[in-house]
Amino acid sequence: MADPQTLKTWQEKVAWAQDYRDKSLSKVEPKLEGLPAELPLSSQDLPSLVLTPREIEITENYTAKELLVVLRERKISVEEVTRAFLRRAALAHAATNCLTELRWYQAIARAKYLDSLPEPKGALFGLPISTKEHHGLVGDDITAHACYVSWVGKKHGSIMIYDNFWEEGCVFYARTTQPQTIMHLETNSNIYGRTVNPYNRNLTPGGSSGGESAILGMRGSIFGVGGDIGGSIRCPAAHCGVYGFKPTTKRLPVGGQCSHMLGKEAITSTLGPMAVDRDSLELFMQVALAKKPWRLDPSLTPKVWTPYKFERPMxxxxxxxxxxxxxxxxxxxxxxxxxxxxxxxxxxxxxxxxxxxxxxxxxxxxxxxxxxxxxxxxxxxxxxxxxxxxxxxxxxxxxxxxxxxxxxxxxxxxxxxxxxxxxxxxxxxxxxxxxxxxxxxxxxxxxxxxxxxxxxxxxxxxxxxxxxxxxxxxxxxxxxxxxxxxxxxxxxxxxxxxxxxxxxxxxxxxxxxxxxxxxxxxxxxxxxxxxxxxxxxxxxxxxxx
Amino acid sequence: MADPQTLKTWQEKVAWAQDYRDKSLSKVEPKLEGLPAELPLSSQDLPSLVLTPREIEITENYTAKELLVVLRERKISVEEVTRAFLRRAALAHAATNCLTELRWYQAIARAKYLDSLPEPKGALFGLPISTKEHHGLVGDDITAHACYVSWVGKKHGSIMIYDNFWEEGCVFYARTTQPQTIMHLETNSNIYGRTVNPYNRNLTPGGSSGGESAILGMRGSIFGVGGDIGGSIRCPAAHCGVYGFKPTTKRLPVGGQCSHMLGKEAITSTLGPMAVDRDSLELFMQVALAKKPWRLDPSLTPKVWTPYKFERPMxxxxxxxxxxxxxxxxxxxxxxxxxxxxxxxxxxxxxxxxxxxxxxxxxxxxxxxxxxxxxxxxxxxxxxxxxxxxxxxxxxxxxxxxxxxxxxxxxxxxxxxxxxxxxxxxxxxxxxxxxxxxxxxxxxxxxxxxxxxxxxxxxxxxxxxxxxxxxxxxxxxxxxxxxxxxxxxxxxxxxxxxxxxxxxxxxxxxxxxxxxxxxxxxxxxxxxxxxxxxxxxxxxxxxxx
CATH class of the missing domain: 3.90.1300.10 (Amidase signature (AS) domain)
Incomplete structure (x- = not known):
């Protein structure tokens, strides 16, 4: 592939980014088969046409917490779980156009490594996590562009939460779409086009974390990461029938994202969990804050997650x-x-x-x-x-x-x-x-x-x-x-x-x-x-x- | 007195402000007597020349916490305490030029009211508190100008902490000087001139809360309030041998001060205690945060004062x-x-x-x-x-x-x-x-x-x-x-x-x-x-x- 920085027109850069994505998707093995020539209005029935019963079982029968239990008990290998979610993510993409990259080799290598450990370790051992493109990721082969064509091909590091989740044993396997400027409540860009709602392709999956909501709405992921400054976690979660949580700013670290207007503070964004179930929201917060991120990012409120209990009816x-x-x-x-x-x-x-x-x-x-x-x-x-x-x-x-x-x-x-x-x-x-x-x-x-x-x-x-x-x-x-x-x-x-x-x-x-x-x-x-x-x-x- | 807003030149406005201050000081009863014609380098011996033994006893024998005990037990009346501190504040002013206003009548009226209560009440019952000019104060007769001549005579309300302290039974009796722009580490202005160090008049008492440090260094106050964005609590406290504490911003509410560049947030100031002893710092924080100020000012960190205990040598x-x-x-x-x-x-x-x-x-x-x-x-x-x-x-x-x-x-x-x-x-x-x-x-x-x-x-x-x-x-x-x-x-x-x-x-x-x-x-x-x-x-x- 050409060095994207040397490309002249915006169309060439877009072609490069799409090619990068397509190549990453082409690695899916076995290939996706059984998709109808014309995609139906709702994508909800597609998994049963394309995936194996075992893949469906793995991706549908567990919440993140439940999956972590069977992974920790080694009742299923990390690799099998990872492959199932990789295939389902690819299907989610075919249905909704929700991915910027499928990390086939990297995720399987990671899974094999985790399976090779004598003892499972880490609060997120073996859990596949989908992530929003502009957050960057662990690993130096990664490009991030925050959906700006002018940034296509830019090398970018990882954000602190991803480093922490990585330490806790997760598997990063899919990076998801977001709209131009990351400031639409939909998900459409010149680079990847439009992401559609997995329940009705005439509707938006919401935005800006609409790649996340689409993949979650397809159970191509059960645990994802979004960001929110105007609704970008909550709107897409709502539109795709999944759960999303926008914490107060300064609970979670946001530094290190590939983004614009860095240093602006009058209104700021926060990361937050998006998931197919409620418990995952709390799991995300617990693991992220157990790391005491304020010790490295002093802008944060120094408070671990402290579950609240109502003493009387709300x-x-x-x-x-x-x-x-x-x-x-x-x-x-x-x-x-x-x-x-x-x-x-x-x-x-x-x-x-x-x-x-x-x-x-x-x-x-x-x-x-x-x-x-x-x-x-x-x-x-x-x-x-x-x-x-x-x-x-x-x-x-x-x-x-x-x-x-x-x-x-x-x-x-x-x-x-x-x-x-x-x-x-x-x-x-x-x-x-x-x-x-x-x-x-x-x-x-x-x-x-x-x-x-x-x-x-x-x-x-x-x-x-x-x-x-x-x-x-x-x-x-x-x-x-x-x-x-x-x-x-x-x-x-x-x-x-x-x-x-x-x-x-x-x-x-x-x-x-x-x-x-x-x-x-x-x-x-x-x-x-x-x-x-x-x-x-x-x-x-x-x-x- | 003329309406200060109608005055034309800056010198006229200054004269108005000085006249306002001087009138407030002229109410002291009995008048200060015994001051040497030429003031000595150190003002530390002046109290013994001017004050009665009883006034010296009241103003020197107690920390704020100790004074609160005898006030609560009604071993000394609030009025007697208030008069002693009023006279000593006036002396501190004569020695160091630290006041913008002595609240003689208001403080005594307040003291009489507190004495008239069937039961003492409030965490600060009867405690005289000195305050920095630009914070404003409880009572609608107050002007605040943040040391800007152009603002002389401006009506101004009170800040939240003062409202809270007032509810807790304190007595406001003395308002103290600060420098031009409130941004010197000294205390000098076109309105009131220079405040000097109570230990050596050739030295500064520090700033910007230098009226506070001077009055505390004279024990004309034992419990005061400063503000700090570059050292304005800590520098003057250090220079006058008293205690000062600058908390993390967003612990204490600052809204409502008479000040400039309101709304700026890249670097912000905080209030904080200045006192003649260490325990008063904690008392201040405890009382201020017991009111849960974040319920009205949501910019604050919602955390009451939570004393820390070391489990091993530091x-x-x-x-x-x-x-x-x-x-x-x-x-x-x-x-x-x-x-x-x-x-x-x-x-x-x-x-x-x-x-x-x-x-x-x-x-x-x-x-x-x-x-x-x-x-x-x-x-x-x-x-x-x-x-x-x-x-x-x-x-x-x-x-x-x-x-x-x-x-x-x-x-x-x-x-x-x-x-x-x-x-x-x-x-x-x-x-x-x-x-x-x-x-x-x-x-x-x-x-x-x-x-x-x-x-x-x-x-x-x-x-x-x-x-x-x-x-x-x-x-x-x-x-x-x-x-x-x-x-x-x-x-x-x-x-x-x-x-x-x-x-x-x-x-x-x-x-x-x-x-x-x-x-x-x-x-x-x-x-x-x-x-x-x-x-x-x-x-x-x-x-x-």
Whole structure:
């Protein structure tokens, strides 16, 4: 292969990256067979056509924790597990276009090494982990480009969490797609094209960690890593019916990613787990924090994972809408169903009346702080290669009125607005305990205005990004799927504003066949453990484990 | 009095502020009598000439904790305590020029109210607390101007900690001076002139909380509040032989101060206690955090004060110098004396070799991040009134080569440099435990290159500001005083650079008669409790309580 740095046009660089990916996929052995010539709307039935019963058993019968038990007991070899997930990942890619690289040889070599150890060791012994492309990876043969064509072929190291997981015995085997600028709530780029939803290819898997959600939605992975600054873990997890957790920033180290605007701190991203089950979220946090990452990255909060236990029935506030954009009918039904279950389980449920808190104002502040240079660096990086600027990139930079290149004084003014907004929200939360001393424990809310949207329609971020503005931890979990019978359109609704109209007009139940509908649990800043404890309570109320 | 906002010249505004202060001081009853016509070099003997034996007893015989006991038991009335401290504060002012306002009537009214309560209540019941001017105060008659002439007469509210302390029953009675821009390590302004050291009026009390250190050095207060972004608690405490503690930022709320560059976050300040004894530092933190301030200010770390206990003898690293500026002989002697005591007490002591860590580079980063707009806002605020820019203001803004008005990209680059620097330091700290698993607990180091400097000579910040760059908590404590016999100048020393020469040339023992010499204990970021526990161990090794 040519040295990508010497290539001249953006198309040549893209071809190089695709070739790199395709070569990595071509190693799959045995080859994938049995795929229909035309892929169906939902990819959910494909595994049974392509994979062996044993592969299906390995990839479907275990959560990460359960798989770790059989791996540790050496009831299955790491190699067999790895090969099963490699093949299923390749299938997930064939179905949804979710990979930037399949690490066939490296993963099998790693598996053989782990199998050769006299004793299994490490908290993640033998666990296959899928990872988002721009995080980099352990091993020096790796390129990372954060989806910028101008960076294609760049050598890049690994982030601290991956080093730690590696020490704990995991297997890295698949790297996943993300959108241009890593700032769409979908997953589309000039390099790899569009990733689609494994439940309905006319819908997005969400973004920016949409390669992860697609592979998880196909069980081509059961344990993955995403990143979130506006919903990039929670939105894709929600759209693909899997679990995702965005902790408070500064719990997990983020340094070392291949990314833009490094050093910006007004609003920052965090890594976080995405997985097919709830327990994996906590497992991820436990292992990552057991390493005391603050000893090497002192920007972090020095606190190991400290599981929270409720001493009495929870008090939940429900955000039925955010005062800006009305959720689609399936989302409102999901809220209603979960609220009913929680009430039945003896919890207290109140309304979270956030209209007075003006989420629209919050969005203006946030959009400005996403791009305090007016988008100069990022747009410049696109211009460098000449690759086209995609519509959702234009949406999140050029079409946001509050985005401009700020002077330092203007930046400070925006940060002050942000802090005032955060304080107002904290005071509103505190106030819920004023009368009876029982403050709400968590907010239950939609992670999006609806199920996964049709492509290029993800133009409202409020339901996830608001919690990035506040830096509140949030977990999403699957609740139901769109039901054309139950989820009929409210013909009488009159939209409140332009965005509300855009979202209202988008909905008709038949577009959303099979689409998962998920909800989100939000806690106060730094109450990460409480959020996952609350999620467990809610799922138990739903009759789940 | 005229409405200060209508005054035209900066001199008129200054006259207004001085008049306001003088009127507040004129209320002292009985008047101060017995002051010599010419004030002596040291003010330490003045109390015995001016105050009654009972006033001396009340102001000298108790630490804050001890005073709280007798107040709670109502062995002394709050009013009697308050009057004694009011008179002694007025004396401290006459000796050192440390006050911007004496709150005679307000404090006595408050004391009478507290005495009238059927039961004493609150963790600070009846405790007189002195406060730094720009923090604002409880009560709507207050002006705050952060030492900007253009802000003289501005109405200003109170900060959260003061509201909390007020709820806990304290008495606010004296507001103290600070320098122009609140960014000198001395205390001099166009509004109030120069505050001097209570041990030697030719020396500075330090700054920026130098009104606090002067009043504490006179025991005109035993419990005060400072702020620190480059040494502003620790430097003045060290120079006046009292205790000071700068916690990690985001432990204590700072919002609501009257200040400049609000919203800037690359380097931030913190409040902290200044006191005549060690226990008061912990008392301050305990009371402030018991209020769970993060419930209203979500930027804070949600952690109550959690006292630390050493399970085995400490391991201390000693920073004999910072690789840039060699400390004066009394400082080196103080280090030696404390190290000997610690060794005798069974502690392990190693050298903190920080030359490889390049503190000079750290200072360049820090200076740039103090003024990311090149000083525009602050210099503009001075220009607004026409007040002269003082030499130490020019020093810290105009004379720092790295200070310039940054673009957003330049700001990010600086923040990245800062983070890389912080990580390098954290790794060096972690490395101390590599061989034997025994990482150092704290660093023992000078809080300045020497004792209090002659006026306008505080032109090297490295010994305190470095820990602001790293956001490490630090406590200072008095060790000895300058001794012309023991602390002779090293005539053979050859300075390493311009700053080193400036500091070397400054020293001759006779300039520093009576001057206290203090040391500093530094802990890892967020290990605040450990720093105060280490200070207690060290003081016990010194044979103190």
């Amino acid at each position: 008090k939940i506030a429900v955000q039925w809408w955010d005062g800006v954009v009305k959720p689609h009918p399936p989302m409102i039904r999901a809220l209603r169903e979960v609220v009913e279950a929680c009430l039945k389980a003896g919890m207290e449920v109140v309304d979270w009346d956030c209209e007075a808190l003006d989420h629209q104002k919050g969005w203006e502040i946030l959009a400005s702080l996403y791009w305090p240079d007016g988008g100069k660096e990022v747009l410049g990086r696109l211009e460098e290669s000449g690759e086209p600027v995609l519509p959702l990139t234009k949406f999140i930079i050029n079409e946001q009125k509050s985005v401009k290149d700020l002077t330092q004084a203007e930046l400070w003014a925006r940060c002050l607005e942000r802090d005032a907004y955060r304080e107002a929200y904290a005071r509103a939360w505190t106030k819920t305990g004023e009368k009876d001393g029982r403050e709400i424990d968590v907010i239950l809310c939609p992670p999006s205005f609806g199920a996964a949207t049709p492509h290029d329609q993800s133009r409202y971020w409020g339901y996830t990004a608001h919690w990035n503005l506040l830096d509140y931890p949030g977990a999403v979990f699957p609740v139901t799927t769109v039901d054309p019978v139950k989820d009929i359109k409210d013909k009488n609704y009159v939209p409140k504003n332009e965005e509300d109209k855009f979202v209202y007009d988008m909905y008709s139940p038949e577009k959303y066949a099979n689409a998962p509908v998920s909800l989100q649990v939000i806690g106060r800043r730094n109450y990460d453990e409480k959020v996952l404890a609350a999620l467990a309570e809610i799922e138990q109320a739903l009759g789940r484990k | 391991k201390i690293a000693v920073q004999w110098w910072d690789g840039v500026v060699k400390p004066h002989p009394p400082m080196i002697r103080a280090l030696r004396e404390v190290v000997e005591a610690c060794l005798k007490a069974g502690m392990e002591v190693v050298d903190w070799d920080c030359e490889a860590l390049d503190h000079q580079k750290g200072w360049e980063i820090l200076a740039s991040l103090y003024w990311p707009d090149g000083g525009k806002e602050v210099l503009g605020r001075l220009e607004e009134s026409g007040e002269p820019v003082l030499p130490l203001t020019k020093f810290i803004i105009n004379e720092q080569k790295s200070v310039k008005d940054l673009t957003q990209a330049e700001l990010w680059a600086r923040c990245l440099e800062r983070d890389a620097y912080r990580e390098a330091y954290a790794r060096a700290w972690t490395k101390t435990g590599e061989k034997d698993g025994r990482e150092i607990d704290v660093i023992l180091c000078p809080p300045s290159f020497g004792a209090a400097t002659p006026h306008d000579q505080s032109r090297y910040w490295g010994y305190t500001a470095h820990w602001n760059l790293l956001d490490y908590p630090g406590a200072v404590f008095p060790v000895t005083t300058v001794d012309p016999v023991k602390d002779i100048k090293d005539k053979n020393y050859v300075p390493k650079n311009e700053e080193d020469k400036f500091v070397y040339d400054m020293y001759s023992p006779e300039k520093y008669a009576n001057a206290p010499v203090s040391l500093q204990v530094i802990g890892r970021r967020n290990y605040d409790e450990k720093v105060l526990a280490a200070l207690a161990e060290i003081e016990q090794a010194l044979g103190r309580k």
